[in-house]
Amino acid sequence: MRRTVSNLIVIGCQLLIVGLFFGTVFDDDIKVEKYVSTIHNKNLDKIATSVSLLFKEETPPTIEDVEKKLDDITLEELPSKDVLENDDNKKQDDVVETKKEIESTPLVSVDASKYSNNEDMGFKVTEGNKTYDLNDYEFDVVVAVVSGEFDKNFDDALGVVSVILNRCDSDKWRSWAGSSPYQQVIRAGQFEVYFGGSYLSYMPGGSQYGGQKYNIAKQAVIDGLNGIRNNEYLGFRAWFVSSYSDKYIVYGGNRYGYN
Secondary structure, eight states: OHHHHHHHHHHHHHHHHHHHHHHHHHHHHHHHHHHHHHHHHHHHHHHHHHHHHHTOOOOOOOHHHHHHHHHHSOGGGSOOHHHHHHHHHHHHHHHHHHHHHHHSOOOOOOOGGGSOOBGGGTBOOBOSOOOOOOOHHHHHHHHHHHHHHOOSSHHHHHHHHHHHHHHHHOHHHHHHHOSSHHHHHTSTTTOHHHHTSGGGGGSTTSTTTTSHHHHHHHHHHHHHHTTOBSOOOSEEEOTTOTTTOSBOSSTTSOEEEOO
């Protein structure tokens, strides 16, 4: 019995020693596995942290942050009320000026001093006569007709314009041809350069458009539409039609009469 117990004790001690041996070995393996696992997890944490930074939401500013930024702005940095009003007025003025440029026919200054008087021939420069308005196309036609009808200089050009406008003022001519300078110049049989077609060379795109004769006629038409005239005649003929009249403002120009 005692031998059996002793044998059991010996066997138990041997098993304990063996168990402790294997326990130590397996414990080291477990620690190694855990160590490796720990390293692996740290790498994953780094990757996860980097990805999270890409999608990080900005923290909205607090009231204190906004107030601090407002305090940092000085009054000198802010536009004054006068500056803002001046900017608005400037923009409004630019719109008005642009609108005027679009709506108005380009005009040169109106000046009656450029014209000569010859009262013995019935030519006296007057201002304040009735004014007339034309749209752009009508203006171009009237200027083109005057360009083809006058001779020599400004005085003869204004003489032609004055006849056209005198007809607009005349009850007889107005009832027959119309109350507009444009209607007068396109009346059949009245202005040869119109019904003959030669006026077209003075229209936009024509060979003589913008030339010296055109510019003289344009100035005379502008002055006439604004109330300047130099005669009260109702008709004119070319210089070579001496039987028509002996009245003229420039030698070699048109001859003027009342019919």
